[in-house]
Amino acid sequence: MNRRNFIKGSLAGGLAVAATAKTEKADAAAGTFGGYADSMGVLVDLTKCVGCRTCEAACNKEQGLPEPDKPFDDYSVFDEHRHGGLPRRTTEKEYTIVNRYEVEGREKPLYRKFQCNHCNEPACLTSCFVNAYTKTPEGAVIYNPKVCVGCRTCMIACPFYVPTYSYSSAINPVVKKCIMCYDTRLKFGRPPACVEACPQGVMTFGKRKDLISLAHKMIDAKPGKYVNHVYGETEVGGTSWMYLSDVPFEEIGFNTHLGPQPIINYVKDFLAIVPMVLTIWPALFTGFHLLATRKQANKDESNKA
């Protein structure tokens, strides 16, 4: 029984106390899920990106997204800033975006493509109370709009601020995010549209574990060319999309404080108490009740006497 099942068991125990005995044993045996062994992934070599936005256009077409506000060959979007002076982010109309970063000491600006990272243990998935998300064995994290209630907890939980919500719709608002082209491509073993469209060959599609060794080989082959870190190898339990850069990741908008723990690990202190409360509380409080009322009864007795 892997850990995800254990957690399922223990929270479902919130409904049926009987389930707890079983899950406590499972707790000890629980391992880490750590993702599917043969999951696919994409390695993004940020040093090669020239900011042509071809991937944005390809994604728009592949996913049937609405016409963008500015055409994809308009590079003034790189100067746009939203609330708080932050660069552009993914929206309900754009599953991927490319941002430009001026880095001190680097002669050219660096461009960074951004989309869902398809985590091994996705926070969006583990936080959703209707199970709208699925991590497929191919590595994609896909979403089922038919069951989503619209609580937006997944947006709270995703450490990369990826899922967006189609707030503009009153009748059928749903979560919008990159699905790694699952139903049109990945399912059939083909690389995502954005990967294939890139004229610079920035992205390599392959098995996640092969990509990790490839990334380290690239780092070792030319010492000093890359920062010695594969972003996504360990972050929040590892992600299917990983990045190589020649400047420190924190300078180009990556959150480098996420740590190696999957998000669900931060929740487990609470998850652990659920079965305890369910089993101990009834006995404890019935006991309190008996104690408290016996004193009362004694008092009544002695009052009578």
Next chain:
Amino acid sequence: MAQLIRNPFNWILAVIYAVGLPLTIGRFIFGLGWATHSSYDYPWGLFLGWGLFVMVPLSASGFMLGTTVELFGRKDFKPIERLGLLNGLLGYFFAVVFLQVDLGQPWRLVYPMFVSLGPAAVLFLVAWHVATYLSVQIAELVPAASEFMGWIKPKKFIKSIVLGLTIAGIILSTLHQGALGALFTYAPGKVHPLWFSSAFQWFHFFCSSIFAGLSMLIVVSTLSKWFLKWRCDKTFLESLDRCTLGISKGASLALITYLVIKFIALAHDNNWGYLLTGWGQWYLFEITFGAIIPLALFTTAIRSNRAGLARLAAFFAVFGIALNRLNTALIAFNWNLYQEIPHWREAIIAIMVYATYIVVYRAVLYRLPILYTWKGDSK
């Protein structure tokens, strides 16, 4: 009717509804994008920040009073028990109303129950427990309603299972109050470290809900005494000061525990450095006015036997809880991105829903035997 018009409070309500009702209807016609900032970075706004995270702890009075009277056999709190239960029931009910205003697809509210289950998620537990607990609370208030309607059987039946209901209430409350805190443990990097502790978050929320519910009960009973005196019977009015001080004792114990674990959490995560920043001052403001001052007032009130002081303390504590929840859910959320100020439409809709809560509250207090004892009861 004349009385309705004479009351200035009703004028305020009329204005709130005149503005709020069209906006609320607009929210369902034009969608959340029209009523809120529809932020991707701040998916939760006032509807949940206030309506769920503030309303639910302030409604913990139901299970606290149920526990005191039924489980610990403290019949001396009986006069205020029903008010506690009602405060709980209405608070939870309106938390669900707020949730319905906020959900993208409110008509799918029952999906997590019956259609597609995600039992590994904390929100799943909140959904189930709040739903179950609402039914427990309705059951606990059946006696009041059946007296009003002149039924005998339902009241007797509830009396026979009241202990079971109370214990169910304790379990459900411990878990869902804690779970509301645990929801934020999904966002370890987004909530400011001073308001976040993966190990203690659920306990902070649970423990503070104890004094939150008790203080809210003191506040509501004070308001009832001021504005609904004609409806209160002698038992209620005469025992109110004593009950208030009794409740204050419970509240101050919870406050002390809360402050201690807050302190432990600071030490555990070694967050002292943050206290010197602007966020730290804001945090100290919350702790001082929302926890330390009410604690000092409560203890002085108990020692000098002054119910008035305890009431003042309760107002502070309620403010403190509201501030704490808003801080966690909105203000200190995304602290390293930017701060979002809610859309004016969102604020007005939230005020209108809250006004409806007050109207319903008042209507129930006018009629059902909450503040007074039903005459036929002794027979």
